[in-house]
Amino acid sequence: MKINAIPVSKIDFSKYGVYYNMNTASDNLWTSQGEGWVDFRTQIPIISTPGSLGITQGTPLPCKVSKMERHLHTQEALFCLTDPIVVAIANCGESKQPLASEIKAVIIQPGEVIVLNKGIWHDACHGIHKSVRYYWLAEEYEGEPTEWVDIYGGPIELHT
Incomplete structure (x- = not known):
């Protein structure tokens, strides 16, 4: 199955979590500014638990994805560094x-x-x-190890 990636800003992301555009003022951000700078920050903590910061190197598109993971104990925040990133979600x-x-x-x-x-x-x-590097933030602990599970009806192929 081929899946084309679309800008996250073009979907109703609320069924998956929270979307922040940190480039401009919005209802879920606080803004401040001074001479030579503008600051945008979330109005609430980005995840609901103490988190660990990680960095991952991802492969380029197009690519096949046969497994996915989920976390039942924590939210996970994803941030790109300098280049756009694509993530499959369900x-x-x-x-x-x-x-x-x-x-x-x-x-x-x-x-x-x-x-x-x-x-x-x-x-x-x-x-x-x-290939691209990106940051993630999630609660990490040994009680729920990361488990990658086969996609039912997969694999899928991601494209732009």
């Missing part, structure tokens, strides 16, 4: 594995942040034309 409710028919792929631009709700299936992020 809200499959109580399903024990991600369903290919429910997967969407979104493009996150520099300055945009997504915070995935607990239980949202996702893969590692990918670069559009090249």
Whole structure:
């Protein structure tokens, strides 16, 4: 199944979590400014638990994705550094594995942040034309190890 990535700003992201555009003022950001600078920050903590900051290197598109992960104990925030990133996401409710028919792929631009709700299936992020590094923030602990699960009806192929 081929899935084309679309800008995260073009979908209703609320069924997956929270979307922040940190490049401009909005209802969920505080803004301040001074001589030579403008600041945008979230009005609430970005995740609801203490978090660990991680950095991951993702492969370029197009690519095949056969497995996804989810976290039942924490939200996960994803931030791109300097290049756009693409992530496949799925809200499959109580399903024990991600369903290919429910997967969407979104493009996150520099300055945009997504915070995935607990239980949202996702893969590692990918670069559009090249390998890319991105930050993530989530609660890390040994009680729930990362488990990558086969996509039912997959694999999928991500494109822009």
